Amino acid sequence: MAWNTRVEHVAPFRVMHLLEMAQAREAAGHDVIHLEVGEPDFATPAPIVAAGQQALAEGRTRYTPAAGLASLREAIADHYAQHFGATVDPARILVTPGASGALLLASQLLVESGQRVLMADPNYPCNRHFMALAGAHIDSVPVGRDSGWQLTASLVERHWQPDTRLAMLATPSNPTGHTLSATALREVMQTVAAKGGDLIVDEIYQGLNYDDAPLSALSLSENAFVVNSFSKYFGMTGWRLGWLVAPEQAVEPLTRLAQNVFLAAPTPSQYAALAAFTPECRDILETRRATLKQRRQVLLDGLAALGLAPDLPPQGAFYVWLDISRYSRDSQTFCERLLQEENVAITPGIDFAVQGGEHHVRIAFTNEVPRLQEAMERLARFVGRL
Numbered sequence: 001m002a003w004n005t006r007v008e009h010v011a012p013f014r015v016m017h018l019l020e021m022a023q024a025r026e027a028a029g030h031d032v033i034h035l036e037v038g039e040p041d042f043a044t045p046a047p048i049v050a051a052g053q054q055a056l057a058e059g060r061t062r063y064t065p066a067a068g069l070a071s072l073r074e075a076i077a078d079h080y081a082q083h084f085g086a087t088v089d090p091a092r093i094l095v096t097p098g099a100s101g102a103l104l105l106a107s108q109l110l111v112e113s114g115q116r117v118l119m120a121d122p123n124y125p126c127n128r129h130f131m132a133l134a135g136a137h138i139d140s141v142p143v144g145r146d147s148g149w150q151l152t153a154s155l156v157e158r159h160w161q162p163d164t165r166l167a168m169l170a171t172p173s174n175p176t177g178h179t180l181s182a183t184a185l186r187e188v189m190q191t192v193a194a195k196g197g198d199l200i201v202d203e204i205y206q207g208l209n210y211d212d213a214p215l216s217a218l219s220l221s222e223n224a225f226v227v228n229s230f231s232k233y234f235g236m237t238g239w240r241l242g243w244l245v246a247p248e249q250a251v252e253p254l255t256r257l258a259q260n261v262f263l264a265a266p267t268p269s270q271y272a273a274l275a276a277f278t279p280e281c282r283d284i285l286e287t288r289r290a291t292l293k294q295r296r297q298v299l300l301d302g303l304a305a306l307g308l309a310p311d312l313p314p315q316g317a318f319y320v321w322l323d324i325s326r327y328s329r330d331s332q333t334f335c336e337r338l339l340q341e342e343n344v345a346i347t348p349g350i351d352f353a354v355q356g357g358e359h360h361v362r363i364a365f366t367n368e369v370p371r372l373q374e375a376m377e378r379l380a381r382f383v384g385r386l
Helices: 005-009 014-027 046-057 070-084 098-110 125-133 153-159 182-194 248-261 267-277 279-305 331-342 369-384
Strands: 093-096 116-121 137-142 164-170 198-202 225-229 242-245 319-323 360-364
Touching: 005 125, 014 331, 046 267, 046 279, 070 093, 070 267, 093 098, 093 248, 098 125, 098 198, 098 225, 098 242, 098 248, 116 125, 125 137, 125 164, 137 153, 153 182, 164 182, 182 198, 267 279, 279 319, 279 369, 331 360, 331 369
Parallel strands: 116 137, 116 164, 164 198, 198 225
Antiparallel strands: 093 242, 225 242, 319 360
16 A cells, blocks of 8 residues: 655654553553653643543533633633733634644644745654654754753854744753743744744743743744643643634634544543642642652762762753763663663663764653652663673
């Protein structure tokens, strides 16, 4: 059979292979420490669960408008006003099935076949794959300590070509956990605008910031396309709910796309998410953020003792991007051996980086402190044998 050739640009997500291996080892009786999957280990906050249960009990299971419940769009707009000082018209917000739904809409609206898209390398692989499925050519720009592991204005200027259509960045980022300051983000916006392009800002890990206050591109401009999610900070991964904020003129075509691509986001999830913005839920989420900050420090301390601390600690999300080149330049084999020999599951960097992924790994601090400490002891034994 013949397939669409664009599918060939979509690489497998290797972390899922590691997860399957880890689950098989658990089934065989091994004590596996999971630091591989980008999912909070906290349960969805009780107020959100209760709101979802209430919606089901009341029969709120019919389609919503394609752009989402008006009440939820208003709550999201209020969230931006209250926590980021950004005035966002609820009409500019589209509620989507996960952030993936938002990325799908943005990629289909903005990219023509053959146009180029700039994004940092390393990056979340699905960002590349969505653009590739739209027919774009991806220019993965290597980033590192000098650029704060982010796509900067100078890098945009250097790599922008005549057929470049847009740039995409994430703050905080996956897999590195690094952020852009307001000044740096504004400079990127100005550079992209001067080139006549558009900018997509992935804010999926917004709120999971440990050193500085969370930032939104919407505080700086109304022209960016901003993707966000209820999965990470709000702990609603399986509820499959996200949103896209777009410039006013883009809302109508995006709504048409939504009507045809997925019709509407899950209705019970939308009613449940209304509780995510209550003061009661906010207190729970901020307590969890403090817990993640503590875990980050435990992990960094453990890595420092092994001489493996990253050159720039992550400022957000719940990941450490780790250079393992002193021990290996085959991150897939490194991760598989660590799992087989010490029952610690982490993610190979080749999932995220076009260049350099073979000597990097991503470690998620989505486990309790005693388990992180045990993982560091196991890692120490493992690298001691290499």
